Structure formats: C-alpha cells, structure tokens
Amino acid sequence: MQDIHLFIIVFCLVIGLLDIILNFPGYHRWKFTDIFRSILKIISSLAWSIVLPLCYIHQNDNISMPFGKVEDILSNLNRFERIPSVYLMAVALYLVPNLLSAALFIFPMLRRWIENSDWLIVRFLLWWSQPRIYVGRGMHESQFALIKYTLFWMVLLCAKFAFSFFVQIKPLIEPTKDIMKIKRIQYAWHEFFPEANNNFGAVAALWLPVILVYFMDVQIWYAIFSTLCGGIIGAFDRLGEIRTLGMLRSRFQSIPGAFSVCLLPSERAKRKGFSLSKQFSEVTPNRRTEAAKFAQLWNEVVCSFREEDFISDRKD
Structure with missing residues (x-):
C-alpha cells in the first residue's frame, strides 16, 4: 500500500500516452475538436495523477486538506480501515467513466439509444469518449x-x-x-x-x-x-448439407419453402430451439405465392450467372 500512489501516477500517465500513440496515424485527418479532446485527456490524466496520490498521502499523514464539509459528509465511510472517505470519493470519480463504458458494452440497446440521441450532454460524453461517427452508428449486436x-x-x-x-x-x-x-x-x-x-x-x-x-x-x-x-x-446450421448438383436437384422442390422461412418475414413467431435437422415443405398449390417470389429471385440469380459467364445463354 505504500507504493500504490506511484502505480497510480504511472497508470494515469500511461493511459494518456497510449491514447496519443495509438491514434497517431490518424492525426492528419483530425479536426481541431479531436486534437483539443486529446489535449484535454492528457491534462485530465496529469490531474488525476496528482489528485489521487495527494488523497492517498492525506490518509496516511492525516494532513488537513481544503475539502471543507466534504469530509464531514463522507465520515460514515471511515469504517474502511486505512482508506479515508476523500480517497474513496476520488477513486470513485476516477472509475465513473470506466464503469459507464462497461455498462454501455454490456447493454448494447442503451448504447444504441445514446448514439442516436441528440442531447447536448450525451453528445458531449460521446465526444469525450470517441469521435462522432456515422458509419455503423446505432448498429450493434444483440444482447x-x-x-x-x-x-x-x-x-x-x-x-x-x-x-x-x-x-x-x-x-x-x-x-x-x-x-x-x-x-x-x-x-x-x-x-x-x-x-x-x-x-x-x-x-x-x-x-x-x-x-x-x-x-x-x-x-x-x-x-x-x-x-x-x-x-x-455449422452442424446446427446444416452447413455443407448440399454438396453436389444431384443433391441440389433432388431438393430443389423444397428451396421455395426454405427461402420463404429464412429470408422473408413471417407473421408467425419463429419457434426457437436447437436442432440438427431442418425440413422445409415442398411447394403445394396453396403456396404458389411463395413459388412466385422465389422465381423472381432465381431469375436474377440465373441472369447474374450468365453475365459472369458461369453458365451459357442457352434456354435449356
């Protein structure tokens, strides 16, 4: 515990330096606001490297510091042995951005809502954490x-x-x-x-x-x-099940059903679960609509094959 303040100083400075070094190749494309944000992050790292050790020294030497009534309000935290309330508050404030980043990572729906928000405080927090981007904005993986x-x-x-x-x-x-x-x-x-x-x-x-x-x-x-x-x-998704053209011809009658189930939105809720077999019904007279939708897609596939010279232009 006696050398923890040295580790805190080095850790804060390393974070600021790594932020500069890792983003160095993109400096020539940065705007003034991006450069200003990097400068503020360095200043913030230096400030934390000074504040946290001072709070730690205060808890060892019992030196009165100009915190006013803050120590009285946080006096109930003195039950923690060898750690004062002021030091705990400083550490908590230092960890708030990291905890916020972890919460946004764990809950993608919250991050999606924040990125699509135009509130001033939200835009400031996003500007502080990363540049404002539009490619892939609000598009995150599911929970x-x-x-x-x-x-x-x-x-x-x-x-x-x-x-x-x-x-x-x-x-x-x-x-x-x-x-x-x-x-x-x-x-x-x-x-x-x-x-x-x-x-x-x-x-x-x-x-x-x-x-x-x-x-x-x-x-x-x-x-x-x-x-x-x-x-x-791949085993659950049945990848590589159709390996030859003969297998494709034998299962061609079930392709419209598979196309309708996998690629078209359905009004019925999809039953969730794992299975090693996926069976699709063949085209029946009451499913001519599905066959017509698949026929349009298949015609586009055949035309694309002919344009790329994968197949000939013969009609047979």
Missing part, C-alpha cells in the same frame, strides 16, 4: 450475441490461464528455488558476471521461453476454440 461472444472469450482465457499455470509455470517453481539456493558456482567457461552471488542468469534462461510461450499461445487457443465453435455452429 444474446454479445453474451455468446463474451462467454467464448471467458472460456478461452480460463483454459489458457489454467493450462499455463498447471503445465508451464507450476513445474518450474521448485527448480527455480533449487537454482537460487546454489551459491558460489565455479564455471569452466567464461563468466559474464564473475562477482555475482546469485543465479539470476540461469533463472532467466529457464523462464524466458516459458514467458514467450505464455504471451504467444493465445492465438493457438483461439484457433482451437474457433474451430470447435465453428464446427458446432
């Missing part, structure tokens, strides 16, 4: 899709961290302790640090490959999980 995406990465990262700890890191703990216990080793070859009393070089050589693999195996786990999830989703 269910967001939950699935978040669950995918949670399971992936849990598997990655568990494998890294139990297979890569844990087996090296005891060897590292044994290496550090060895003192005064006389090597037969040249020593780069002859006056050293510890074996930090051997420990670094032991841990360096593990650390490199630890930071690089995320893409391997992503490839594994994306393959598994893609295979499961």
